[in-house]
Amino acid sequence: MNQTLDLSGIRNFMKGHLTEVFTTMLSQDAVLTPEQDVPKITDRVSGSVGFGGDDINGAVYLHMSASFASRAASVMLGLPAEEPPGDAEVNDVVGEVSNMLAGGLKSWLCDTGAPCAISTPGIIRGASFQIEPMPGVEQTILVFQCNSDFVVVEVHVKFNNR
Amino acid sequence: MKILSVDDSRTIRIIVKRAFQNYDCTFCEATNGEEGLAAAAKENPDIIILDVTMPVMDGVTMLTKLKEDPALKAIPVIMLTAESGRENVLQIAKLGVRDYLVKPFKETELIEKVSRIINLQKKAPAA
Numbered sequence: 613m614n615q616t617l618d619l620s621g622i623r624n625f626m627k628g629h630l631t632e633v634f635t636t637m638l639s640q641d642a643v644l645t646p647e648q649d650v651p652k653i654t655d656r657v658s659g660s661v662g663f664g665g666d667d668i669n670g671a672v673y674l675h676m677s678a679s680f681a682s683r684a685a686s687v688m689l690g691l692p693a694e695e696p697p698g699d700a701e702v703n704d705v706v707g708e709v710s711n712m713l714a715g716g717l718k719s720w721l722c723d724t725g726a727p728c729a730i731s732t733p734g735i736i737r738g739a740s741f742q743i744e745p746m747p748g749v750e751q752t753i754l755v756f757q758c759n760s761d762f763v764v765v766e767v768h769v770k771f772n773n774r
Numbered sequence: 775m776k777i778l779s780v781d782d783s784r785t786i787r788i789i790v791k792r793a794f795q796n797y798d799c800t801f802c803e804a805t806n807g808e809e810g811l812a813a814a815a816k817e818n819p820d821i822i823i824l825d826v827t828m829p830v831m832d833g834v835t836m837l838t839k840l841k842e843d844p845a846l847k848a849i850p851v852i853m854l855t856a857e858s859g860r861e862n863v864l865q866i867a868k869l870g871v872r873d874y875l876v877k878p879f880k881e882t883e884l885i886e887k888v889s890r891i892i893n894l895q896k897k898a899p900a901a
Contacts (some may be wrong), residue, residue: 614826626833632878636777636878636879636880637877637878639830655858659891678798685785689783689784689789690788690792701784701785704783704784704785707783708783708785708786711783711827711856711877712856712877712878714856715827715855715856715877716856716857716858717858718856718857718859719857719858719859719862720859722857722859722861722862723859723860727861729862730827731827732782732827732828732829744809
């Protein structure tokens with residue numbers, strides 16, 4: 613098995629997985645940028661899904677601008693341009709995309725020797741908030757560029773028994 | 775043909791329905807396993823497309839209860855899941871699922887899997 617259960621393994625997996633999810637469900641290319649700093653996204657929509665098992669627990673966060681989230685919802689729901697999605701529809705789409713990201717990570721973790729379960733998704737909306745990891749929690753941040761927009765994936769992980 | 779879509783995400787239920795818009799079939803929906811069991815008993819669908827992670831009752835529990843019910847156990851089920859790990863797939867395979875599709879998915883993949891199980895007919899062109 614050439615997969616490693618550490619933060620860099622998780623990062624490598626998420627890099628490919630987000631690209632697959634965006635291409636398949638949103639017809640949208642996403643390119644990982646070398647940026648380490650999280651770009652300021654005002655009027656943000658964030659999806660979150662928790663995961664937990666004996667050896668590992670944590671959460672996956674997906675951050676995007678409200679305007680990008682609205683366009684993504686229109687694509688996924690097949691809405692005409694003159695019929696913008698409502699907040700509930702946008703929330704559902706961001707939640708479902710977050711669920712796909714976390715579900716893929718869960719599968720990867722299970723196959724890498726750390727079985728776990730995932731939660732149902734939650735949504736946070738706001739103009740100015742930051743998610744801080746708890747003590748002992750490792751964090752990796754991936755910044756993707758989708759045309760002129762940025763999408764940020766944040767994974768918080770606590771490896772138990774280490 | 776009648777298709778029951780059980781998923782807590784309205785987005786997924788819309789995508790599933792849209793996938794079959796050119797086929798002669800009707801749809802019913804449920805947002806969790808508990809509602810899904812009730813809908814299966816009431817609507818007697820030809821196939822169920824079932825999510826795994828849902829509130830109230832998850833898809834694995836619904837599938838287990840479905841297979842325990844003599845009146846419902848013959849209804850074929852395709853699991854539509856974001857979780858593709860080996861253990862997860864083995865668990866649902868043991869419960870008698872007919873097939874599974876991993877999210878993200880293309881609508882054509884879903885149509886292909888469903889058409890292997892039920893006799894999908896294209897809608898007649900409008901006169």
